[in-house]
Structures are given as C-alpha cells and as structure tokens.
Amino acid sequence: MAPPNTTTNRRSSSDSDRRRRERRSAAEQLAAVSHGLSGVVPFQLRGLEPLVGGALALYTLWASVVLHASGGAQWPMVAYAAAIGLWARQTPARVQSGLLLRASLLLVGAQFIFASGQSGGPGGPYIVWPCLTVVFYGLLLTRAWALSLVALAIGGFVAVGWLLRGEIALMPAANGLAFLALACGLAILFGERLRVSGEKTESSLRDDRSQLYNEVGLFVHGAQMLADCRRKGRPFSMVLLHGSDLKDIPELVGRRAATDLFGQMVKAIGAVPVDGIAARIEGAEFVLLMPGQDANAAKAQVHQRLGNPPRVELRIKGKPVSIVLDMVVGQPADAEQDLEAFYDTLHHELQGQAQAHSIQTQASLLDIEIVATTTPRRASAPTVPMELEPSPKPRRRT
Numbered sequence: 001m002a003p004p005n006t007t008t009n010r011r012s013s014s015d016s017d018r019r020r021r022e023r024r025s026a027a028e029q030l031a032a033v034s035h036g037l038s039g040v041v042p043f044q045l046r047g048l049e050p051l052v053g054g055a056l057a058l059y060t061l062w063a064s065v066v067l068h069a070s071g072g073a074q075w076p077m078v079a080y081a082a083a084i085g086l087w088a089r090q091t092p093a094r095v096q097s098g099l100l101l102r103a104s105l106l107l108v109g110a111q112f113i114f115a116s117g118q119s120g121g122p123g124g125p126y127i128v129w130p131c132l133t134v135v136f137y138g139l140l141l142t143r144a145w146a147l148s149l150v151a152l153a154i155g156g157f158v159a160v161g162w163l164l165r166g167e168i169a170l171m172p173a174a175n176g177l178a179f180l181a182l183a184c185g186l187a188i189l190f191g192e193r194l195r196v197s198g199e200k201t202e203s204s205l206r207d208d209r210s211q212l213y214n215e216v217g218l219f220v221h222g223a224q225m226l227a228d229c230r231r232k233g234r235p236f237s238m239v240l241l242h243g244s245d246l247k248d249i250p251e252l253v254g255r256r257a258a259t260d261l262f263g264q265m266v267k268a269i270g271a272v273p274v275d276g277i278a279a280r281i282e283g284a285e286f287v288l289l290m291p292g293q294d295a296n297a298a299k300a301q302v303h304q305r306l307g308n309p310p311r312v313e314l315r316i317k318g319k320p321v322s323i324v325l326d327m328v329v330g331q332p333a334d335a336e337q338d339l340e341a342f343y344d345t346l347h348h349e350l351q352g353q354a355q356a357h358s359i360q361t362q363a364s365l366l367d368i369e370i371v372a373t374t375t376p377r378r379a380s381a382p383t384v385p386m387e388l389e390p391s392p393k394p395r396r397r398t
Contacts, residue, residue, distance in 0.1 A: 041092075041093050042202050043213075049092065050086070050089075051085070052136050054085040056133075067125070072125075074126070081109065084109075099137055100137070100148070100149065103137040106155075110153075111130065111160050114160040114161075115164070117161050123161075123169065126181065130379055131183045134176055134184050134188075150184040159279045207279070210266040210270075211266075212286070213277050213280075215281050215282075222351065229291045234292045235291075236290075237289065237297070237331050238286070238342060239298055239327065240286070240288055241287040241288070241327050246258075246283075246284040249261055257314065262311075262323070263285075264312055272305045275292055285292050295331050304328070326350060
C-alpha cells in the first residue's frame with residue numbers, strides 16, 4: 001500500500017515541474033528578445049557616437065597647430081573627423097552596421113594620416129585615431145563586428161608600416177602596434193560584458209512583438225528626453241498614431257498578410273523619429289517622441305514619412321491595401337507638465353476624434369464590403385514602475 005503522503009508528494013513534484021517550466025520559458029523568452037536586440041543600438045548610446053568624431057577633430061586640430069612648423073599638420077583631416085561626427089549627430093545609428101560603417105571610415109582616415117608625409121607614421125602622434133576609434137566602437141559592437149573592426153585597424157596599421165618601413169623608426173611603430181592591440185583586446189572584453197547587461201535591461205524596455213519600446217521604455221527614456229529639452233530650451237513634441245482598422249485585417253486578407261502589414265507598419269513608424277524614439281503601447285497604438293521639434297515640424301516629418309494622412313500600404317496580388325492611421329500631435333502645455341500627464345492629454349484627444357476610416361482597397365481583391373471602424377479604445381492610462389526588472393508585460397494603473 002502506498003504511503004499516505006504519496007498524493008501530496010506527487011502534487012508537490014508537479015508544482016515544482018510547472019514552476020521550472022515557467023522559469024525556463026521566461027528565460028528562453030528573455031534570451032530570444034536579447035538576441036533580437038543584439039543588432040540594435042540602444043537609445044542612450046546613440047548620442048555618444050558624435051563625440052568620437054568631435055574628439056578626433058579637436059585632437060587633430062591641436063596636433064596640427066603643434067606640428068605645423070615641422071610639416072606634420074593635418075588640416076584636411078580636422079574637417080574629415082568633424083564631418084563624420086556631424087553625420088553621426090544628424091543620423092544616429094540604430095543598427096550595428098551603421099556604427100561599423102562610420103568606424104571603418106575613421107580607420108581609413110587614420111591610415112591616410114599615417115601614409116602622409118611628416119605625420120610620424122604608425123608610431124607617431126596620430127596613433128590616437130585608430131586607438132580611440134577601436135576602443136569606443138569596440139564597446140558598442142557585437143563580438144563579430146568588433147573583431148572585424150580590429151582586423152581592419154591592425155591590418156591597416158601593419159600595411160602602412162610595411163610600406164613606410166624605410167622611412168620610419170622600427171621601435172616607435174612596434175610600440176604603437178602593441179598599444180593598439182592592447183586597446184583592441186580590452187575594448188572587446190569590456191564591450192562583451194557590458195553588452196550582455198545592457199541587452200537584458202534593454203529587453204525589459206522593448207515590446208516583444210514589434211521590438212519598438214514598450215510603455216515602460218517610453219516613459220523611462222521619454223522623461224529623460226523631456227527634461228533634457230527643457231534644460232536646453234528646445235521644443236519637444238509627441239505624436240500618437242492608431243490603426244483602428246488593423247484588427248480587421250486578418251479576417252479580410254488573411255493572417256499572413258496581416259503579419260506582413262504589421263511588420264511594414266512597425267518598420268515605417270519606427271523610422272520616423274530621428275533623434276527620438278518610437279513605442280508601441282498596446283494593439284495598434286504607437287507613440288513617437290520627437291525632441292528638438294515643435295508640433296508643426298513633427299507633423300510635417302510624419303507626413304513626409306507616412307503620407308498625409310498617415311498610412312501604411314501593402315500590395316496583395318499586385319493590388320494595394322492601405323491602413324489609414326489616426327494621428328494627434330502636441331507639445332507640453334507648460335514647464336510643469338510631466339510626460340505621463342502629457343500623454344494622457346493627447347490620448348484623450350485621440351479617443352475624442354470622430355473620424356471613421358476604412359481599409360482602402362479594390363472590391364475585386366476582397367470581394368466583400370468593408371465597414372468603417374470606430375475610434376481607438378484604451379482601458380487605462382500608463383504609469384512608470386520604479387524598477388526596471390524584466391517583465392513580460394509593463395504594469396498599468398487600474
């Protein structure tokens with residue numbers, strides 16, 4: 001006969017297995033999201049990239065002044081580094097390939113300086129160019145991209161040194177190569193550790209389906225952006241977009257086409273803000289934060305990217321299907337209004353819109369009558385949690 005506590009033990013074992021499965025599922029989900037973010041440049045780091053070009057421009061200017069008498073000035077490279085820094089400022093890199101491109105251009109500039117006369121070659125004062133470039137970008141790039149950058153830096157250094165072997169001293173060049181290799185190794189080592197931690201934090205601020213920022217990420221980063229704009233006296237705008245018809249797409253054109261349309265919508269909306277961020281709150285509601293732009297400029301930029309009125313289009317069987325988006329744009333009412341209150345104001349305005357819209361397509365494609373949908377719905381307003389621990393869904397105020 002089985003002992004009297006057999007049922008209890010089985011139930012306890014079943015509960016333990018269930019908890020282990022839940023933890024494993026959560027860990028796998030977090031790992032999948034983190035892997036999906038491995039090619040994304042976090043919002044906090046985008047604004048730091050222009051500092052590399054600016055720092056190299058300032059150093060080259062100083063070195064050119066000091067070395068002008070000896071013929072080692074590199075005046076054109078001052079403008080070159082400044083131009084790359086300005087490019088990074090005007091067009092922040094959102095993916096790793098953008099970072100690698102600008103880093104490669106800086107390394108090409110470094111090899112050009114080494115090869116020019118009177119610069120001191122690879123062991124001269126301009127060794128700062130490849131070292132600073134590799135250290136900074138090595139902290140941001142994934143391991144594979146960083147190793148490619150290191151190979152380019154060291155390969156260019158060795159190639160130029162070989163070409164100038166009769167004109168430069170061996171020991172300074174060898175010391176420069178050792179210093180560059182040490183900088184590369186440390187950058188990759190520290191960068192890999194920092195990225196793991198950063199990707200875990202970033203994944204808690206991202207929407208699983210769209211990879212745009214979620215509600216938590218919107219208010220965490222948005223509050224920083226709003227405070228920064230107020231401190232610098234810059235305008236700040238928020239844009240709310242809602243695709244009320246999106247929920248009807250699977251029934252009308254199929255789930256696969258609906259998935260394609262949603263992906264195109266996310267890609268198009270995410271590309272609208274240059275210096276700001278895009279977030280998906282719930283369903284088909286999206287928020288754009290656009291620092292440095294007033295309401296008119298923000299509206300014009302949305303119209304430029306998404307059309308007027310804003311829409312996302314998909315071709316099915318060679319025929320267009322488009323979703324028209326509701327939109328409201330605004331600026332904070334005063335210097336005291338926080339981001340959440342600002343959002344609530346615009347969201348209330350969006351709900352109050354009486355505009356009805358429909359999916360615009362040809363009747364021969366769907367062969368059904370499409371009924372106009374109502375205005376968007378939202379059950380509650382958001383709030384910002386105090387901690388940034390990963391969670392499957394952001395908490396909401398009830």
